[in-house]
Amino acid sequence: MARTGYTLPVFAVAAAKAALLRLQSTTESISTVTLDLLDDTAIIEIQQVAALERHTALAITKSDPGDNLDLTKNTPIWALVKLSPRQEQVLVLEAGEGLGKDQMGEAAIYSFARKLFETNLLFIIPEDITATVTIIFPEGRLLAQRTSNEAFGILEGLALLGTSGISKPLSAEEHLEEFRTNLQDKVKNNPNLVFCIGSNGFSVAQRLSIPEDVIVQTGNWIGALLVEAGLYKASSVLLLGYQGKLIKLAGGIFNTSSHLADAKLEIIGAAVVEVGGDIQAVKAVLEAKTADAAHKILIELGLANKVFGYLADKIIQKAESYIKKYANVFIKVEVILFDRKGEIITRRGGLNNYLQ
Numbered sequence: 350m351a352r353t354g355y356t357l358p359v360f361a362v363a364a365a366k367a368a369l370l371r372l373q374s375t376t377e378s379i380s381t382v383t384l385d386l387l388d389d390t391a392i393i394e395i396q397q398v399a400a401l402e403r404h405t406a407l408a409i410t411k412s413d414p415g416d417n418l419d420l421t422k423n424t425p426i427w428a429l430v431k432l433s434p435r436q437e438q439v440l441v442l443e444a445g446e447g448l449g450k451d452q453m454g455e456a457a458i459y460s461f462a463r464k465l466f467e468t469n470l471l472f473i474i475p476e477d478i479t480a481t482v483t484i485i486f487p488e489g490r491l492l493a494q495r496t497s498n499e500a501f502g503i504l505e506g507l508a509l510l511g512t513s514g515i516s517k518p519l520s521a522e523e524h525l526e527e528f529r530t531n532l533q534d535k536v537k538n539n540p541n542l543v544f545c546i547g548s549n550g551f552s553v554a555q556r557l558s559i560p561e562d563v564i565v566q567t568g569n570w571i572g573a574l575l576v577e578a579g580l581y582k583a584s585s586v587l588l589l590g591y592q593g594k595l596i597k598l599a600g601g602i603f604n605t606s607s608h609l610a611d612a613k614l615e616i617i618g619a620a621v622v623e624v625g626g627d628i629q630a631v632k633a634v635l636e637a638k639t640a641d642a643a644h645k646i647l648i649e650l651g652l653a654n655k656v657f658g659y660l661a662d663k664i665i666q667k668a669e670s671y672i673k674k675y676a677n678v679f680i681k682v683e684v685i686l687f688d689r690k691g692e693i694i695t696r697r698g699g700l701n702n703y704l705q
Contacts, residue, residue: 447489
């Protein structure tokens, strides 16, 4: 049976709590701390904790997301806590090395994580004292290079985000059932749906002010959920996603997992031919290492708008035919493709139906 674990904010809060407790006790060793997760409790192991000087302590935990495939698994998390006379704020949260910052320079610690810090730390901060907590991910910068964080405004490291403290592994079938249930609930009130492919799709949707009530997360199961939308009488679907994922639909690939099929460069290359590009342009695309690299090559060649416009039209054609074939209904499909930086590179259709 798959083992559950905890999300990254939980371990950051646990380290901070251990360091704060260490400053209030010179005799007790601290091997675990108990946390209030708002809807549950957790006992988190502390790897190390030490007082560095009279008013400063450092504690270390390690991330354990359970059996989820999470790139932060076993990564160390440090919390440096410093006590000082009461300032305007009782609890100050700062980004140390490896914890990302937003474009305003603020620590990338979002609402759920902040609530966890406040719930678990405020009541143990001594009266007339301010506790400054600096979260450090020694491996954070390196790990962040394997995410899309920078594309969505999180710079220099990882972020503390999420909506739950529990990291619950789901099988592929359970994930699909979760997405289907979410679609069924939302289409009852919103016949026009926005399919967000991946967390980066959700981030772009938020930036476009698309309300969460119409957003359906799809994972890689775009085809299955398009059919589900047809069966539950949706009127239209806007496909919003990274071009390297969504263009697979133009090639008739409706489960976009790279483990099943990964022909994105071949699909882009075929589109180059369709819009009149020469063999040298096709070879350059096929030799590119990523879909984004291919896009940049096509920009240099002056072909990007034609190629990705063609691909967007092809996605619509294939998706509408797929729904008709398996659900026997017509649904209007629209498309927005963006690059790894979250910049829109082509769109077919408007947003009015989805902004309510």
